[in-house]
Amino acid sequence: MKALTYASSLLPSIRDYSQVPRTWKGDLVAGVTVGIIALPLALAFGVSSGAGAAAGLVTAIVAGIVAGVFGGSNVQVSGPTGAMVVVLGPIVAREGAAAVAIVAVMAGVIVIVAGALRLGRTVTYIPWPVIEGFTLGIAVIIFLQQIPSAFGVETGESDNAAVAAAQGLSTLTLAEAAWPIAMVLVVAAIMILAPRIHPQLPGSIIAIILVTVVAELAELPVARIGALPSSLPLPSMPDLSWETVAVLIGPALTVAALAAIESLLSARVAATLADTGPYDADRELVGQGLASVASGFFGGMPAVGAIARTAVNVRSGGRTRLAAIVHSIVLIGVVYLATGPVSAIPLAALAGVLMLTAIRMVSVATVRSIVGSTRSDTIVFIVTAIITVSVDLIVAVEIGIVVAAFFALRTLARSSGVHREELPGAVVPGDEQIALFRLDGALFFGAAERVLDRISLITNVHVVIIRMSQLQVLDATGARVVTEIVQNLERRGITVLIKGVQERHLELLTHVGVLRSLRHQNHLFNDLDSAVEHARSHVQRAVAAEPEPDPV
Known part of the structure; x- marks a missing residue:
């Protein structure tokens, strides 16, 4: 149906002509x-x-x-x-x-x-x-194609409009x-x-x-x-x-x-x-x-x-x-x-x-707008125009899209971030053993490695809390990196707690294995206060389990 x-x-449809009487x-x-x-x-x-x-x-x-x-x-x-x-x-x-x-x-x-x-x-x-x-590239080609007729000469044999025009003028x-x-x-x-x-x-x-x-x-x-x-x-x-x-x-x-x-x-x-x-x-x-x-x-x-x-x-x-x-x-x-x-x-x-x-x-105002906007847009504009004239129209569009996508991904990667934060509220003994990280922006293949390096290299802590509530974009590579972070830290005896997973990211994180990598299913939290309280309890148990120093 x-x-x-x-x-x-x-x-x-007859509806296409409903306005014709008017x-x-x-x-x-x-x-x-x-x-x-x-x-x-x-x-x-x-x-x-x-x-x-x-x-x-x-x-x-x-x-x-x-x-x-x-x-x-x-x-x-x-x-x-x-x-x-x-x-x-x-x-x-x-x-x-x-x-x-x-x-x-x-x-x-x-x-x-x-x-x-x-x-x-x-x-x-x-x-x-x-x-x-x-x-712009098309306009240049059309202009070049008319040169032989404009000068009353035969068109050159080349497929390239500029070369053919030069051959004709010779x-x-x-x-x-x-x-x-x-x-x-x-x-x-x-x-x-x-x-x-x-x-x-x-x-x-x-x-x-x-x-x-x-x-x-x-x-x-x-x-x-x-x-x-x-x-x-x-x-x-x-x-x-x-x-x-x-x-x-x-x-x-x-x-x-x-x-x-x-x-x-x-x-x-x-x-x-x-x-x-x-x-x-x-x-x-x-x-x-x-x-x-x-x-x-x-x-x-x-x-x-x-x-x-x-x-x-x-x-x-x-x-x-x-x-x-x-x-x-x-x-x-x-x-x-x-x-x-x-x-x-x-x-x-x-x-x-x-x-x-x-x-x-060619609109001069439009060209000025693009050239005066950002360096990446200017590069995309110029590259597309040059390839259109020198190579092929469809190839020019394809390469232009690829170049634009590269700059867009680079910008998106730069917008992503991993920041270490202070724990909320009054300082409690043992808080220095807890590291709180906030993930911002996008965690995808273009930025995942940087996040992995930043968090995985943490030392001298018992617990790491990863805040994901501010994460806007997450792909499979990003989810896999979170899994690697959890597994790396847990192997070193550092407990990982994850806070604020958005509903739209939960299925992906589950499928890739992030939740299975946590030491306990209760290490997934919806609010920061509960995560911090749980982290402090881990620190207290870890400190209590440490052997007393030998008397001098």
Whole structure:
């Protein structure tokens, strides 16, 4: 029954559109606005990935509708993104453009399974500096990838964006570079100035139209997008033979991980921009996975929730799924009505759009916040960014998390402590034979050895009391160290009393053997006064049992 209830929560419902009668006007305006903004980005990302402009356009249309209907966010807008382009570029270079659709289907299935297994909330475990370092690295790669188009040269053969850009520039001649560079500068200038004239002006569309018209009238010798289909392709099953799957399973896992991470981060950010309702992380994964599968059937790219387009959607008044659907309908209109003019767009103009988009991905204020916070966060941010650019996106996230975890464990270990305290109340003869230790913070594998050394080396006492009521974190290693402390002291004839074991730690301590190591089951106490009184009785008996000194 629970399984059926969970499964139904991952499917569309009429409740998804309960607010449409109230918000439909804002949704229509937002959908049209996002559609206009998405057009140049979809074309540019398709070209930049190597799959082609048509693949980018198809992805924006199909993924926009499918993820809009099945996803877990009311305002998420999906399609091709810069991060996905970074991953797809090397795949296209090695396996050809046809591999993109196959990878989209395979990655989509993986993401669907992740949603069904309730893995949606795992993105919350990714530290903020890792996310921002990842974003900075992606922005740098996107910018570098556009340099060949911006300068009118062929892309280098290397998989590394920086090396490929340098290889391309090595063949540069000033005569070839003049017009592409001019187009990039004009596009960037218009995109910067348009919002200052009016916030709703679509600077990228205006810039591309202007540059394309000039290029056509002047018959400039620059590379163009080229022919586009005048209708959507019919869906077909990609080649999913065992041989193909075996070759592409690695890239598919990378694409799936990236799609899941980026989509969930985008949905989480969107939920904070306005009162758009909560998002369901698991349903979002299922929706994005279905969108990738559908996109692959139409020859498109893997689908990803796009934070830039999603933010525009929210700020333009989008509040329900209708906005994302309208955005796709606008793009469908372009396919059936305007592929001729679109095919004439210079690649340098698209490069200008992506270069400025890459620059805008990086928030100077955010970078300053991270760099000005702690040294460990700064290191995590820089390491993640560098590895993203120089090695691999997923590897960068993995290493970033590992580095962040190392610093977190070090901080946690430093917060743990073992302190020797004075016995409460008035001093009684024999109290010098009692050592009272208080454990604070966390006793886990990162701090356990220090506690073991501190307590086990105690000498010249008959009783040791260990206070555990202030212990917040305890793992199996920490519990084992307590066992070793008890056993070590008891072997030396020192009685160990334990006070204040929390209920949540009792089962672990029992299972590991701490309580069995005590000399008597009554040596476990709930309050300090009783433990001290019992310790003093032990000292008195020990003193009484000592032989009288020989008379001189």
